[in-house]
Amino acid sequence: MKVLKIPEPTVVRLSLYSRFLNQANDKGMDIISSDEIGVAVGIPSAQVRKDLSYFGEFGIRGVGYRVKDLCEQVDKLLCVNQPWPVVIIGAGHLGKAMATYKGLLDRGFEVVALFDTDSDAIASSASSEEVSDNLPIYPLRELERVVQEKKIKMGIIAVPAESAQSIAEALIQTGVASIINFAPVVLNVPEHVEIRNIDLTVNLEVLSFNLGMRSS
Numbered sequence: 001m002k003v004l005k006i007p008e009p010t011v012v013r014l015s016l017y018s019r020f021l022n023q024a025n026d027k028g029m030d031i032i033s034s035d036e037i038g039v040a041v042g043i044p045s046a047q048v049r050k051d052l053s054y055f056g057e058f059g060i061r062g063v064g065y066r067v068k069d070l071c072e073q074v075d076k077l078l079c080v081n082q083p084w085p086v087v088i089i090g091a092g093h094l095g096k097a098m099a100t101y102k103g104l105l106d107r108g109f110e111v112v113a114l115f116d117t118d119s120d121a122i123a124s125s126a127s128s129e130e131v132s133d134n135l136p137i138y139p140l141r142e143l144e145r146v147v148q149e150k151k152i153k154m155g156i157i158a159v160p161a162e163s164a165q166s167i168a169e170a171l172i173q174t175g176v177a178s179i180i181n182f183a184p185v186v187l188n189v190p191e192h193v194e195i196r197n198i199d200l201t202v203n204l205e206v207l208s209f210n211l212g213m214r215s216s
């Protein structure tokens with residue numbers, strides 16, 4: 001099979017296109033132009049055409065793209081045409097909010113389990129609907145069993161910074177090699193592991209820097 005080499009900024013844009021195209025498809029839209037996609041996602045139409053050229057010439061010259069076909073192609077490339085079970089470690093404010101965020105499931109990412117070390121949180125999840133139906137909070141010692149049983153490939157770290165490295169190691173130990181880390185700390189992981197750090201504060205600091213530059 002030929003493996004396409006697509007630069008990461010393009011992959012990020014394809015994800016934006018996919019979200020918009022799926023909405024357009026749900027609304028029953030048949031044909032869409034690169035101009036319309038560009039306006040909707042805030043990207044110049046020439047860039048949209050260039051990105052979509054990865055799929056070959058299946059647009060209709062002078063008309064646009066069939067929304068349904070394009071959706072399928074982009075989602076196939078992004079591998080979101082299949083469900084991805086995900087675990088979250090840390091069932092605190094952030095972990096629970098993500099576990100109940102419908103937007104993840106809409107895109108095929110199903111949070112199948114939360115893990116925590118807090119026995120109160122674990123005990124209460126068994127008897128309450130606080131997190132959501134059928135979504136238990138497991139003790140951390142169950143991580144390996146659940147990951148293997150449910151064939152989990154992705155994990156989200158939502159524990160305090162001081163616990164994040166050991167949680168990353170525990171995830172890697174079970175075979176999870178694609179990780180999103182929300183803890184504000186740099187984690188050391190082996191080369192085969194892909195880790196994405198998400199830090200709201202960094203983005204806010206970029207905004208504050210830019211505001212400061214404008215007012216100086």
Ligand SMILES: NC(=O)c1ccc[n+]([C@@H]2O[C@H](COP(=O)([O-])OP(=O)(O)OC[C@H]3O[C@@H](n4cnc5c(N)ncnc54)[C@H](O)[C@@H]3O)[C@@H](O)[C@H]2O)c1
Binds near residue numbers: 157159160161201
């Ligand atoms: N990236 C962002 O923009 C962003 C935003 C908010 C919070 N955060 C970070 O996300 C993390 C979680 O934040 P929060 O507000 O949900 O905190 P929280 O205190 O509400 O929840 C943390 C949870 O982790 C559990 N925990 C602690 N050590 C653990 C371990 N070793 N194994 C399993 N569970 C463990 C705790 O029992 C608790 O339930 C923190 O690191 C925080 O700094 C990041």
